[in-house]
Each structure stands twice: as structure tokens, then as C-alpha cells.
Amino acid sequence: MMPRRMLPPLLAALLLCAAPAAAWAQGAAAAAGRGLNWPAIVMFFIFVLSTLGITYRAARQTRSAADFYAAGGGITGFQNGLAIAGDYMSAASFLGISGLVFASGFDGLIYSIGFLAGWPIIMFLIAERLRNLGSFTFSDVASFRLEQTPIRILSATGTIVVVAFYLIAQMVGAGKLIELLFGMKYLYAVFIVGILMIVYVAFGGMKATTWVQIIKACLLLGGATFMALAVLWRYGFSPAAMFADAVAMHPRQQSIMAPGNFVADPVSTLSLGLALMFGTAGLPHILMRFFTVSDAQAARKSVFYATGLIGYFYILTFIIGFGAITFLMDDAAYFRTGPGGGYNRITDLIGGTNMAAIHLADAVGGSLFMGFISAVAFATILAVVAGLTLAGASAVSHDLYASVIARGRANEQREVRISKGTAIVIGLVAIFLGYVFENQNVAFMVGLAFSVATSCNFPVLLMSIFWRGTTTQGAFIGGFLGLISAVLMVVFSRAVWVNTFGYAAPLFPYDNPALFSMTIAFAGIWLFSKMDSGERARREQAAFNMQYVRSETGLGAAGASVH
């Protein structure tokens, strides 16, 4: 098989491209006045080598499409909970939110709570039904009783757009982090991440992607726990004392303890809240994970573990953000200082506010621990981008190729080969996008991905599962209206229209479109389903009973549980 022959040369190529990296790092790190952090580099290479080992093993075990897309359905509820939590504990979450807390305090909590609040809803309404109805992608579920071609095209498009936005956030985080850690040029860092993620996905499929995610989740939870404990230890484990110290040190003083200016107006705040909560139920790389467990019971358990782990992690990032305020803001060593030794306590942080957690690791645990956290943060990015790439590749091969182009007559091996090829293309595109979007706030970019997930994938999924009246026409038109309106409103908003394109004023006044675009999607699905009175629509509505029985009980889903 191709994977076994190809892997060793690729591994060698990787090591080769990493060697000059160390050389660049030496020069740049010296220029920045900081020694090269060998512990970080060594730990990072240990991680890369061990994950490549896992990938090699996974490649040997991955034969069928079920192996490639869903790890053969052999992941347990707890393992899947860890992997889902891992997808959430992304670089954007860990570095972005702790950085946001460092800069604005309370506002970081709005993101954390929104990311978490979707999980109970997924548990109560989606998880078990998704597992009962689908096999590899959420399109399987959306197209269960609707016409394959249009619905697959719609959900594959939704998947690819979400993956693209999310990838941008991850690649930017990767570039910034490795720039600081290795002193390597941003673009080279982005390039290495892109190549590694191609290797994980193209050779190891879902099995490698899941295990990389699980290992990284354990490392990150361990490291973040240590940091939070170290911060609290300084204050005798009294959070109140930590908050008091942070308020005294932060330039914005007491205002960091209350909602501030990050979310400017009520409409943007509500819209962001919607996007964060319901976007979770429309993220293709998360939804895919429900097919890696054996049945609905395991899907339910994985959400329970994931919710607990994610909630715990966000409480840690909140403590870490405040800890960064108290440990770093008085120490000029962590800032770019002006001629008189003065510095802005927020904007002059070396590497930007997204690096607050990394600097805190140095402050509480020295360079060895900072090396560990840096390596873990890098591993985090790799694991998350691998999951995203797999979701994007599956949309192309399983939804577009197998169902639309080959019309269900695809050869399974060929489908998997197309998926691998797509993973390579996505990796290259991600490298390019990471380069283009270098100067955007990473947590904010994740918000954009969530808007599209909220406005296209989630409404289509929810309406097809719960509303008998949904027809192909309604889902197709409504879903695309939601998708297009979300993307347009994002393009016309301040983040892209002003900050990227350089126009003076945004055409869309709010920071987040979800409130409007999600409403458009639901209204569109309802309206165009109602207007659809054809023979196909009647057939699709009649098929609801069969779908209903299977989604509620799993009966008739034997194929799904065995794969």
C-alpha cells in the first residue's frame, strides 16, 4: 500500500526542513536578546516523532473507508470525549482566550461560556440522533431522507467554508507561536504545520487524528492545571486575592472585572452569543467525531466527558489570563521597552497578547516548563488542524465525489485516495491563508467560523432531523441563503472590509452576523419547504417516520454501529 512506502521518505523530508529551522532560530533568537530554547525544541521533536509513529501504525491499520473516516467506530466514549475536548482546546482557545483575558479581563469569559454553552444542547438534542442516523459526515444525516446531490453539495460547501475560516485562525496561531519560540520566520512556521498536518491526515486518517488529539489533550490539561495551580499558590489559593492584585496592576483597573468594550453593542453581543452556542452544533470536524464511537450511548457519554473537560479547561484559561496579568505586567523582561524603559502593559507584550500564556509558563516554571508549554501549544495546533483537514477532505471525497460525482457507485479505495489527495490540497491552501491573515486576532477568526457553522450547517441539520416538513428545496435554498449571507456580512464587517481591505467604514455595522444570517437560514428553510409541493417533497415528508424511528432508537441503524 502507498502509505508504507511513502512514509519514510516523507519523514526524512520533514526532518530536513526542520534542520535549517533550528539554524534560523539561532540567529533570530540571538537578535531578540533571548537564548535559543533547546528544551522546547527537544520536547517538540519528541512529540512529532511519537505522533509520526502513531501515524505509521494507524496507516498500517487503515484499510476501509470506515477506518479512514471514523477510526472503524472503535473509539470509546471517554476517548472520544477527550478528543472532542481536544478539538476545543485549540491554540485559539488556549492562547487566544487567555490573551483576551490578559488584555480585557471579563470579556474573555464571554467567549469561553459561549463555546461551552452549546455542548449541553448538542447532548440533549443532537448527539444520539446524529450517531443513529449517520456514518461518516453530518451530510449523511442531513441527506438521510432528502435528495443526495443538492444536500451533499450544500453541506460540503458549508464544511469547506467553516474549515477554511477555522484553519486561518489555527495557522495564524501556529505562525505567531513558532515565530516566538524558534525565532523562525512566520511563513516557514506555517509551512511546517501545513506539511505535518498533511502527513497525519493523508496517512493516518481518523485513527491517527484522534490519537494525536487525545495525547495532546492530556498534555495540555496537565500543563494548564500546573500553571493555574502555580498562580493560585502564590495567592494562598484565594482567587479573590488574585483578582485584587490583577485589578491593581492592570491599566484598566476595576473595569477588567466587568463587560467592557470588546463587544461593542448589544446586537453584536447577542449575535456573537448565538454564533458561539449553535456554531458548535455545526462544526464539521466535531460532528465527525460522533461517528468514531460504537453507538448512541457512547456518543452521549463522550459529550458528558467533553463538557466537563472543556468547562474545566476554560476555568483554567481564565485563571491563566489573570495570572498573566499579575505575574507579567510588572516585569519589563516580558515587554518591548521604549528608550526610557517604559512600555504599554498590554500592547507591548513580546509576541502580542496571544503570547500571555507562554510568558506566564516561563514566569511560573522557568524555561524548561515554558519549553514544555510551547511544545504542547504547537502540538495543539497540529492536532486541531489535522481534525479540520480530515473534515474538509471527507466533505470532498465522501460527499462531493462519492455521492455527487460518482452517484453512490464509487470504489471505496478510490474514495479514500481522493480524500488523501484533498488533504494535501487543503494543507497547501491553509499555508497560503495563514500567510494572508497574519495580523488578525485568532480568537476572533474562530468567531467567524462559528457564524458560518451557525447559519448553514446547524439549521440544515436541525430542521432535517426535527421538522417533518423539511424538503430538499427548502434545505438547499435556506442553507445557501444562510451561508451566503453569513459570508457576505463577515466580508462587509469591520474585521475584513476595514482591517484587511483598508476601506474607511464597514458596510455591515455589527461584528458578528449570526443573529441575522441564522434567522435567514431558518426562515428560508421553512418558507421554501412550504412552497415545495412537488411529488419529491411529499415523498421526503413521508419518509420522516422512518427517519424518526431510527433517529430515536437506532433501530435499523445496524450498519451504522458496525460500520
Add this chain to the structure above:
Amino acid sequence: MDKNERPETSHERILRSPNFQALVRQRSGFAWILSALMLGLYFGFIVLVAFAKELMAVRIGGSVVTLGILLGLGVIVAAFVLTGIYVVRANSRFDELTRSLQDEVLS
């Protein structure tokens, strides 16, 4: 197994089964109540953030900790507790109903 493989009558029979009706009635009711609770808590929090910044900035007991921070952490804990409540009930009652339904269908 293909979704169309089962004869049409199979799911019609399940739909009429008292066990099936009890399962979906109890589970849906429970799930929607919990969902409404979670949505209420979360959007209550968001509405306060958007419209009542002064209230969220009220300090608690002479410390710098504000009502907003406590409510925020409360929502995180509530999310976990609600999923826990659902799992406990689903593992006992709903799985039991599903099993008896399976026995009924396969017999």
C-alpha cells in the same frame, strides 16, 4: 445496512409500539426542558452582558470580584451539571426503554 433495506412495515410497527411512544415522549420532554434551562441561563447571561453592564460590574462582599464573574462561572458549572443530569437519566430510564423496545422488535 442500507436505509431502505428494512420493509416499510417495520418502522410503522415501532411507531405504534407503546414502548416507543413512552421513550420519545419522556426523553423529548426531558431533553427540551433541560435545553430550555440551558438556553435561558446562557442568553440570560448574554442579555445581562449586553444591556446591564453596570449590574454585572457590581462588586460582591467588598472584594474586587463582580457579579458578572460569579454568574459567568455559574453558567460553566451549570452546563456540566445539566449534562450530568441528562446522562444519569438516559443511562437508566431511557436505555431501559430502548432495550425493551429492541426486544419487542426482534422477537
